[in-house]
Amino acid sequence: MQPNNSAAPIPEKFLKPYNPQDTEPTIYKKWEESGFFNPDVCVEKGATAADAPAFSIVLPPPNVTGTLHVGHAAMLAIEDSLVRFERMRGKRTLWLPGTDHAAIATQSRVEKNLEKEKIRKHDLGREKFLEHVHQFAQESHDTITTQIRGMGASVDWSREAYTLDDARSLAVRTAFKKMYDDGLIYRGHRIVNWDPKGQTTISDDEIVYEERTTKLYTFRYSKDFPIPIATTRPETKVGDVAVAIHPDDTRYRQYIGKEYEIIFAGTPLAIKIVADASVDPQFGTGAVGITPAHSKIDNEIAWRNNLNSGTVIDEHARMVPNVGIVSGMKITEARDTIVKWLEKNHLLEKVEDIKQNVATAERTGGIIEPLPKLQWFVNVNQPFYLKNSKISGIESGSQTTLKEIMRKTVESGMIKIVPDRFEKIYYHWIDNLRDWCISRQIWFGHRIPAWYKKDDSRRERSPIVSIETPEGSDLIQDPDTLDTWFSSGLWTFSTLGWPNEEAPDFKTYHPTNLLETGYDILPFWVARMILMSGYLLGDIPFKTVYLHGLVRDGKGRKMSKSLGNIIDPLDMIKKYGADAVRLSLLIGTGPGNDSKLSEDKIRGYKNFANKIWNATRFVLENTATVSLEQRPPLSEKNTADLEAFKTFSADITADIEHYRLYLAAEKLYHYFWHTFADVIIEESKKVITSEDETAAISARWTLAYLLSALLKLLHPFMPFVTEAIWESLPENIKNTDTKHSLLIITPWPSH
RNA sequence: GGGCGAUUAGCUCAGUUGGUAGAGCAAUCCGUUUACACCGGAAAGGUCGGGGGUUCGAGUCCCUCAUCGCCCACCA
Numbered sequence: 001m002q003p004n005n006s007a008a009p010i011p012e013k014f015l016k017p018y019n020p021q022d023t024e025p026t027i028y029k030k031w032e033e034s035g036f037f038n039p040d041v042c043v044e045k046g047a048t049a050a051d052a053p054a055f056s057i058v059l060p061p062p063n064v065t066g067t068l069h070v071g072h073a074a075m076l077a078i079e080d081s082l083v084r085f086e087r088m089r090g091k092r093t094l095w096l097p098g099t100d101h102a103a104i105a106t107q108s109r110v111e112k113n114l115e116k117e118k119i120r121k122h123d124l125g126r127e128k129f130l131e132h133v134h135q136f137a138q139e140s141h142d143t144i145t146t147q148i149r150g151m152g153a154s155v156d157w158s159r160e161a162y163t164l165d166d167a168r169s170l171a172v173r174t175a176f177k178k179m180y181d182d183g184l185i186y187r188g189h190r191i192v193n194w195d196p197k198g199q200t201t202i203s204d205d206e207i208v209y210e211e212r213t214t215k216l217y218t219f220r221y222s223k224d225f226p227i228p229i230a231t232t233r234p235e236t237k238v239g240d241v242a243v244a245i246h247p248d249d250t251r252y253r254q255y256i257g258k259e260y261e262i263i264f265a266g267t268p269l270a271i272k273i274v275a276d277a278s279v280d281p282q283f284g285t286g287a288v289g290i291t292p293a294h295s296k297i298d299n300e301i302a303w304r305n306n307l308n309s310g311t312v313i314d315e316h317a318r319m320v321p322n323v324g325i326v327s328g329m330k331i332t333e334a335r336d337t338i339v340k341w342l343e344k345n346h347l348l349e350k351v352e353d354i355k356q357n358v359a360t361a362e363r364t365g366g367i368i369e370p371l372p373k374l375q376w377f378v379n380v381n382q383p384f385y386l387k388n389s390k391i392s393g394i395e396s397g398s399q400t401t402l403k404e405i406m407r408k409t410v411e412s413g414m415i416k417i418v419p420d421r422f423e424k425i426y427y428h429w430i431d432n433l434r435d436w437c438i439s440r441q442i443w444f445g446h447r448i449p450a451w452y453k454k455d456d457s458r459r460e461r462s463p464i465v466s467i468e469t470p471e472g473s474d475l476i477q478d479p480d481t482l483d484t485w486f487s488s489g490l491w492t493f494s495t496l497g498w499p500n501e502e503a504p505d506f507k508t509y510h511p512t513n514l515l516e517t518g519y520d521i522l523p524f525w526v527a528r529m530i531l532m533s534g535y536l537l538g539d540i541p542f543k544t545v546y547l548h549g550l551v552r553d554g555k556g557r558k559m560s561k562s563l564g565n566i567i568d569p570l571d572m573i574k575k576y577g578a579d580a581v582r583l584s585l586l587i588g589t590g591p592g593n594d595s596k597l598s599e600d601k602i603r604g605y606k607n608f609a610n611k612i613w614n615a616t617r618f619v620l621e622n623t624a625t626v627s628l629e630q631r632p633p634l635s636e637k638n639t640a641d642l643e644a645f646k647t648f649s650a651d652i653t654a655d656i657e658h659y660r661l662y663l664a665a666e667k668l669y670h671y672f673w674h675t676f677a678d679v680i681i682e683e684s685k686k687v688i689t690s691e692d693e694t695a696a697i698s699a700r701w702t703l704a705y706l707l708s709a710l711l712k713l714l715h716p717f718m719p720f721v722t723e724a725i726w727e728s729l730p731e732n733i734k735n736t737d738t739k740h741s742l743l744i745i746t747p748w749p750s751h
Numbered sequence: 752g753g754g755c756g757a758u759u760a761g762c763u764c765a766g767u768u769g770g771u772a773g774a775g776c777a778a779u780c781c782g783u784u785u786a787c788a789c790c791g792g793a794a795a796g797g798u799c800g801g802g803g804g805u806u807c808g809a810g811u812c813c814c815u816c817a818u819c820g821c822c823c824a825c826c827a
Contacts, residue, residue, distance in 0.1 A: 014786085017787080017789065018789085209824095209825085216827085229827080230826095230827065231827060232826095232827070233827085244827090278826095279826090279827085280826060280827085282826095283826050283827070284826075284827065287827090288826085288827045289827075290827090291827090295827075297825095297826085297827075298827080354826090356825095356826090357824095357825065421755065421756080422755090424754075424755075425754080425755070425822070425823080428753090428754070428822090428823065428824095429822095429823075432823070432824070519822095520822090523823095550821095587764090587765085587774095587775090588763075588764050588765070588774095588775090589764095590765090592756085593756075593757085594756095594757095594820090594821085595763095595764090596763060596764080598762095598763075598776090600762095600763090600775090600776055600777090601763075601775075601776080603776090603789085604775060604776070604789095605775095606789065607787095607789040607790090608789090609789090610787070610789045611786095611787065611789075611790085613786090613787080613789095614786045614787035614789090614790090615786065615787075616786080617786045617787075618785070618786030618787080619786080620786090621785070621786070622785075622786095654767090655767080658767080660767065662765080663765080663766090663767065666765070666774075666775095669774090669775090670774070674774095677786085677787085678791080678792095681786075682784095682791085684785095685784080685785060685786095688785080689785075
């Protein structure tokens with residue numbers, strides 16, 4: 001018989017190579033219009049059972065600071081693959097999208113943009129400046145959501161959230177108020193990390209250390225002072241109140257407790273000799289000049305020894321007015337002046353080069369100045385009673401701390417971190433965690449819900465902390481805003497209706513199944529989400545944390561503007577299609593490991609999309625007479641093919657279940673190309689044209705069956721090309737048991 | 752100072768519980784046959800960083816060294 005069957009013409013689109021540019025936007029539109037990204041619609045339309053188990057992921061909200069980069073694209077590829085897989089498996093699957101206002105990052109971006117137009121934020125004032133920020137944030141948001149669509153992400157847009165919208169703002173104020181009432185949030189004078197460039201405090205996590213060579217000066221305060229000290233910051237010495245030595249240091253032991261009145265560079269100092277075990281007798285002279293106001297460690301020593309402190313450096317990194325010969329000077333100038341003064345008075349004993357890590361602000365690059373300031377903090381060691389606890393190891397009503405919650409949830413195995421080596425890093429971070437400074441002196445963000453009497457201009461009395469703006473015209477709100485991680489810490493449940501704990505989404509989808517994010521924000525974000533949901537809900541925010549690595553360029557370098565090696569996902573999508581971009585970001589990318597991306601790699605997977613396209617054409621040309629429902633007697637060869645495929649398909653399912661997406665995607669690639677196309681299709685050619693009618697029918701049926709099943713298995717990874725093929729498959733070879741025509745909700749093959 | 756990771760073909764990487772070394776890209780040769788040249792076939796390429804150990808058997812487990820990279824802490 002004639003091999004071809006003219007009764008069913010091949011859809012014309014298969015006669016040309018696959019064109020992702022024309023196909024993808026149309027396909028995405030069909031998905032969006034179908035409503036199947038929304039689990040409620042899936043249930044309404046009968047695609048998902050109403051009592052099916054839930055599967056939920058909240059999208060780590062991209063910062064509204066511009067555009068998405070390849071790291072975001074990798075995140076979207078991984079999460080979308082998992083979401084599509086679970087949706088096809090019949091779960092009520094919610095992937096909730098949103099964006100992050102990213103307080104300091106966004107504000108400093110807008111400031112920079114305005115500076116180019118010679119506009120300064122203080123000239124605009126708070127209100128006007130914030131208008132600029134909101135406008136910028138809106139534009140970024142629009143770009144970002146377009147990019148998310150471009151990647152094919154099947155997020156439920158009807159539930160989109162923003163960390164600074166009204167619903168999230170209510171959640172923030174509610175959380176703040178509860179923590180304040182429980183004594184977990186307090187206001188206090190502490191040494192904070194002051195960024196003189198950004199004019200704000202920052203948290204320990206926003207500091208980047210840079211190694212620099214500086215000079216270590218050894219000197220005496222005065223000729224008759226008994227102990228020489230060493231310092232890298234001579235200018236701060238006008239604020240010294242003590243010299244600390246190790247209690248067992250025999251060189252200086254006899255001076256402990258003595259006090260000396262000195263005039264140092266024109267400033268009168270009262271220096272007490274104190275003993276403190278934290279002093280290393282081996283370093284420098286074994287004696288430390290204590291400047292409590294400008295060093296965290298000195299501050300602690302001063303605290304232990306009941307010493308007063310006085311500020312000598314101000315918020316603009318200048319010396320204060322009343323410090324002798326360095327009054328009002330810039331820090332570098334003051335340093336030179338002090339050194340010259342020491343030399344002139346023959347007090348300088350030694351100058352040597354040492355390596356030092358200088359603390360700089362991540363966003364502005366400013367050199368951090370430790371300053372004592374009145375700020376808001378979260379106390380991570382404060383015991384409190386956790387009323388309703390679902391956390392194993394912490395009984396309901398028992399006393400615990402935020403630190404303990406963060407530790408127990410992971411230790412008990414309630415939260416699993418993939419790969420597990422990051423659990424160690426997580427514990428290490430918790431152990432080193434100090435109180436979290438949450439107030440920022442910037443304008444963009446959640447305003448702290450605390451109010452003061454107008455006559456209390458320095459805000460020294462206890463404020464009114466309230467969820468809603470309190471009544472009274474004599475009240476002014478705290479001008480500070482919250483650290484951006486405070487609102488992102490609530491993300492898994494503030495997006496699901498909390499603080500209304502009866503909200504249907506909250507009850508159905510929390511705790512979420514998976515949090516997928518970069519390993520670089522494990523401490524900043526992951527730990528804080530665990531803290532917040534542990535405290536506010538007595539529960540975990542997610543069951544599994546999957547950490548992906550950094551996407552580097554083809555040579556393994558970090559992508560950066562200055563290197564000019566940035567691969568823009570949108571450019572790549574335009575050139576090669578989203579499916580190819582997705583695959584290139586999935587394959588060769590183990591959890592927790594950095595991966596490399598090159599254009600060659602993406603091009604390779606574009607070819608794969610075309611391969612699928614053409615294999616489909618071949619199958620369609622040969623299966624017009626096939627009906628998948630009616631399985632003919634199969635040849636020995638085809639029976640073996642199907643057996644092998646069954647194993648393969650079960651393998652793929654297991655790989656995805658265990659988050660081994662890189663393996664699943666690579667195996668699919670390999671099977672489709674080198675088994676299905678190179679072997680099974682090639683062998684079928686001979687059989688189909690042979691005299692053996694039974695064998696021919698068997699081969700045709702097998703081709704149709706495998707194509708149909710492979711499209712389903714491939715769909716989570718390459719949604720566009722598979723859907724585009726699926727919509728053109730004739731009914732007779734579309735192996736599906738639903739009445740819906742879209743592949744996105746077609747049931748996953750059972751083995 | 753503490754911790755983590757990497758080291759496998761020219762390049763980029765897989766190798767899931769230990770069982771005869773794999774892919775993509777590049778390079779070589781051949782090829783247009785019922786899809787696909789965004790293709791097919793063939794051949795080539797590796798003492799799996801060095802050394803030691805456990806085991807019938809180690810790329811895989813243990814010890815040790817080396818190189819590269821990352822994270823955390825930080826000494827005035």
